[in-house]
Amino acid sequence: NAGVTQTPKFQVLKTGQSMTLQCAQDMNHEYMSWYRQDPGMGLRLIHYSVGAGITDQGEVPNGYNVSRSTTEDFPLRLLSAAPSQTSVYFCASSYIGQNTDTQYFGPGTRLTVL
């Protein structure tokens, strides 16, 4: 049981480049989400999904796209990277339900945009 995995662990991009951050979970969780963490800003929700084929925007969705074609995978796409997207990105997953929605976080991807 690998839990939540994220790739890559580190990435450096140039302004304007695009890339996809990968996230996968093997716990059959319905709920998956992406957060970014900036110093002093806590965790801000980018996008989330309550099941395959269903996605929704969080607090800070601009500049990011997601899709959820399977229960296991929830990739995050940066369309045209900007320096303001330099951050640590965490993927998380959970069951849906008031007493079962503990979030399991992946190890994170540290992204630098030059």
Next chain:
Amino acid sequence: GQQVMQIPQYQHVQEGEDFTTYCNSSTTLSNIQWYKQRPGGHPVFLIQLVKSGEVKKQKRLTFQFGEAKKNSSLHITATQTTDVGTYFCAGHAGNMLTFGGGTRLMVKP
């Protein structure tokens, strides 16, 4: 939209002193969760509170959920160096889980 505020942002304590972090939401929450993130690590779930006025304990950690389900606190008794990290509260409103800004705890041995 929903906002979750946490205070203080930073706290330095001497080992053995107590520590408290407070969490306030702009909206009523269905539940509140607490997470700990060690430096360089990822957030790890500590506990969830669901009922109004609920109090839960985990060894030296005491968690409270306010009567109005809009505020919460985490208290650590007699801090140890292993308590170092950032403590986040997170509140559910609908399908969105909103995190507070976190309180970074530093413990001097």
